[in-house]
Amino acid sequence: MCDLHDQHEHDHETATAGHPALSRRRVVQLLGAAGVTAAAMSADADPAMAAASESADTDGPYKAPEGLAEDSAAKRTALGWIASHADRITGLNEEIWELAELSLREWKSSLAQADFLKKAGFQVEFGTAGFPTAFTATYRHGSGGPAIGFSGEYDALPGLSQKKGVGHHDPLEYVHDPYAPTYGPGHGCGHSALGTAAAAAAAAVARAAKKHDMPVTVKFFGSTAEETLVGKTYAVSKGVYDGLDAFLDWHPSTANATGWGSTTAMTAVTFTFLGVAGHGGTPLGNKSALDAAVMMATMSEFLREENLAPSGRLHWVINNGGDIPNVTPEIAEISYYVREGSPARVQVLLDKVIAVAEAAAKASQTKVRHRITAACWNQLPSRSFAELLHDNMRQIGPPEFSGEAQELAKELQKSLGLPEKGLHTEIGELSPPNPVFMGGGSTDVADISWNVPTVSLGAALAPIGTKMHTWSTAACAAAAPGRAAVLAAASYLAATAVDLLTQPERLKAVKEEFAERTKGVEWKTALPEGYEPPMYEPPAWFLKRTGQKWPPSNITWPPGRVVSQEQFSSLGPELAPQK
Template sequence: MKRRSAGAEVVNEHPLWLYVREAKDRFEDLSDRVWGSPETCYSEHASVAAHIEELRFQGFELHEALAGIPTAVMGKYGREGPVIAFLGEYDALAGLSQKADIAQKDPLESGANGHGCGHNLLGSASMLAATALKRWLAQTGTPGRVRYYGCPAEEGGAGKAFMVRAGAFDDVDIAITWHPGDVAGFVKGSSLAIARVDFTFEGRAAHAADAPHLGRSALDAVELMSVGVNYMREHIPDTARIHSAILDSGGLSPNVVHAYAKVSYMVRADTTADMLTLLRRVEKVAEGAALMTETQVTVDVNSGSSNLVYNPTLGDLMQRNLDRLGPPPFTSKDTAYAARFQATLSEDDIRQSYAAKGIVEKERKALADFNVPASTPAMPFGGSTDVADVSWVVPTVQMWGATHAIGTQLHSWQAVAQGKGRPALKGMVHAATVMAATAADALMQPDVLARAQEDLARYVGSVGYISPLPKDAMPLA
C-alpha cells in the first residue's frame, strides 16, 4: 500500500498504519467520553472505568488498581519477547470547564474541571497504539509483549513516580508516550524535576482587637514565608522555579488572629538532586517563618517527579517514523476551525509556540502542516512530568502531537474547547500511528533495544535513579 505525505513524495506504508486506521473509531469515541467526564488528581474513576472497558473489549489481560492506586490500570498482551509499554493519562485540571468548539470563554459549569492539557486524547492515543501493536503481534507471530499503562494524576500527583517506586516498570524494555500540543515532533530536551509540598502552620487564636498580644498568627507565618522565598529567588539557578498557592488562610474574619493556615509550594530545578537541595532551603525559610511568629510548621511532601532522560536511539527511531508518515492530514476545513481559536490568542502566544520547539515561523499557519525537522536542536522544557521517572528506569521516548491551533497554551480554556475537534482527533491518531510504528520497528531491530539500554546506562551512571518521593509519601487526591 502507498500513501502520499503532505508536500512529500510517495512512500511505502508501514504495516502498523493499517492496524491503527482499522481501530481508530473506538478510540476517538473513548477520547470524547473522557473529555466529557473531567476528573482531577487520583479521582479519575469514570475515566479509568472507560479505559478498563475498552481494554477488556480489545482483549487485554487486566491489572486493576495497579501499584495500589485505585485509578491506575495496566492492560497486557503476549507471553514472550521484549516488553513494550505505552503510557497513557486521563486526568483533567480544576477550574477549566469550557464548552467544546466554542471560540470564546464559555464554561459548561462555572468552576468545574476541564481537559486543558489534552489528557483525554493522550490516553486514548496510547491505548490505540497498544491495540494496533497487539493486533500486529497476533497476525505476524512476532515475539513481543505489549502493555498499556493507564496512569493517573500527572497534574500535580506524580502517579508514575509512585508506580515506578512500586516496581510497575521493572521488566519493561522500552516505554513510549506522547503529549498533545500544536506541532508534531519528538521530545529531545529534558524537563524540570519537581516537588509539591504543603506547609501547615499552627499558632494560637485570639481576639485581634481586645487581646492581639495573646495570639500567634499562622497567616503571618505564611506571609513571612512568602517574603523569605521571594528574597531567595535572587540566589537560585536561573532555570529553577518556585510557585505557591494559599490553600487555607485560616478564616474569613480579620478580627481574629488566625491559628491555622496552609500553603502549597512547587519547587522545580534542572535535576532531582538540585531540586532536593533547593527544597531544603525552602523548608528552612518555613522554619524561620515559624520561629519568627512562634508557630509550629508541618511539612508534607505530597509528590515529586524527576527530570526527563532523553534517549537518542529511540528518538532517532521515532524521528524516522515521523518523517515517513509526514504531518497529520489536516484539511482546509480543519484549518478554518483552528483559525477561529488562533484569533483568540496573542502574538506572544504564537511566537512562544515556535520558540519552544526551536523553529522559525516562516508564514502564519493556524495548524501545523509540518513536523518539527530532525535538525532542530534540543530545547529546554520549563515544565515537569512524571514520565521522567519512568525514563530513569526504562529507555523512554515521547513525542508532541499536533492537536491544537498553533499558539494554543496548555492549561487554557482554548485547549479545552479544541479537545473534541476534528484537528485534535486527527492529531491523536497521527501520534498513535507514529508510536505504534516506532514500537514495531524496535521489536524488528533487536540492536535498537540494546542500544537504547546503553543510552540509559550512560546517562544514569553508577548512582542510578533517586526517587524524588519521601519513603512515607502516599498518593493523595
C-alpha cells in the same frame, strides 16, 4: 494541570524545537547564566545532569538520519487498525473529555480506557501500586519477545472547564458562589487525548503481533494523578515498570516533534501553618496562620535573584487561606513546586524554601510542618529512540487537520491576542538539545526513563503560540484539532513500537545507549522514606467494578488529623491605669 507545574512536564517544544548553532562565546555566556561551573558539569558532581545532557559528538551541523523506520506488513496492519477504528478511538477521547475527572479521582475515565483495552484482548488489573484508579493492561503473544510499555493518563485540571470547539472563553461548568465564583474541571492539558492515543497504539501493536506472529508483551499503564506528579514516581519505586525493554510516551503540544532533551526534576511540598483563631474585630493575641503563609510567599520571592538559576523554577499557591475575614485563620496551607535540572539541585533549593517557612513561622508565632507530596527526577533522554520515532513521524506525516480545526485554532488565537497562525502542520526538525539546560516543565515519566529506555513526542493539539494548562487547550482536546491529534499520535507510537519488533537491531541500539548513559548513575526515588501517597476513598460501586478492597495496604486510613493546639499570644503584663 492543578499540579501547577509550568508545562510539564511535557513541554516538548523546549526540548525538541530546532535552534541555531551556538558560538563558543554564547555557550560560555549560557553556562554563566545558568550558574553552571566546571564542577557542576562533571559527572562526579552531578551524574544525573551529565547523563541527561550527554550526546554523541557530530561533525558539522546535525542531520537527522533517514531510513531507520521501515515499511512492513506488521506496521501496515497496526496503522490500518487505527484508521479502521478511528471513530471508536476519537469517541473514547470525547467520553473522557466530558467526564473531566480530577487527579486520583478518575473513576469513570479509568474504566473507559480499561474497557477499551479489554475489547482489544488485554488482561486488565486495577490497583497498580495501590492507587485505585491506576491499572495495568497486558497483552502477550508467543514467548521470548520484548516487553513494550505505553503510558496512559486521563486526569483533568481544576478550573479549566470550557465548551468543546468554542473559540472564546465560555466555561462548560460555571460554579456560582457570590463570594468566590469559579469554573469546573477541564482537560486543559489534553490527557483525555493522551491516554486514548496511547491505548489505541497499544491495541494496534497487539493486533499486528497476533496477525504476523510476532512474540511480544504489550503493556499499557493507566496512570493516575499525572497533574500532581504522584502516580508514576511512586509506582516506579514499587517496581511496576520492571522488566520492560522500551517505553513510549507522548503528550499534546502545539507542535509535532520529538527530541532527546531533558526535563526538570521537581519536588512538590505543602507547608501547613497552625495558629489560633479569634474574632477579627478583637484580633489582639490571635495568631494568623494566613499571615505566616503570606510572609512565606513574600520571602520566597526574594530567593529569585541570588538563589534561582535559569534552570530552576519556583511557584506556589495558597491552598487554604481561611474562609471569612472576621475569623483569624487558624490553619493555612501553601504549596510549592520546586524545580531544577537534577534531584541534587532541587534539594539545595528546597532546603532554602524550608528555611523560609521556618522563618515565617517564627515571625508569626505559629507552628509549621511540611510534607512532600510528590518528587521526580529529570528525564533521561534517548537519542537513538528519538531518531527512530522522528523518522516514523516524518514518514507518516503531520496530523490531518480539517478546515474546521484550523478555523477554531485561529478563533482561539484571536481571542487570546495571538497571531492567527492556526495549527502546526509540519513535522518539526529533529535537532540536538541546547548545550546548556535552561529549565522547563516536569514529568513523572522521568522516573520511568531511568529504569527503561524511554522516548517522548509531542503532537499538535493546541494552536501555535498557546500553552497547555489553559481553557483554550480544553476547547481543542475533544474537538476537530483533538480528533486529528489523537489519530496521528497513536500512529506515531504504534509505528515506532512495531519497528522495535521487526528490527531487533533498533531495540538493541536503544538499550545499548541506555546502558551507556546510566553507567555510574544509581537511580533512587526522590520520594522521602516512609512516604505514603495521597489518595481519596473510592465510591463503593467503583471498588466493586474493579475488584478492589479499601484501604490498600500501603497507606494509613483514615489519615491523621491536622489540628492546631496553639495558644493565644501573650501581650505581656497588664498596663497599669494612668494617673
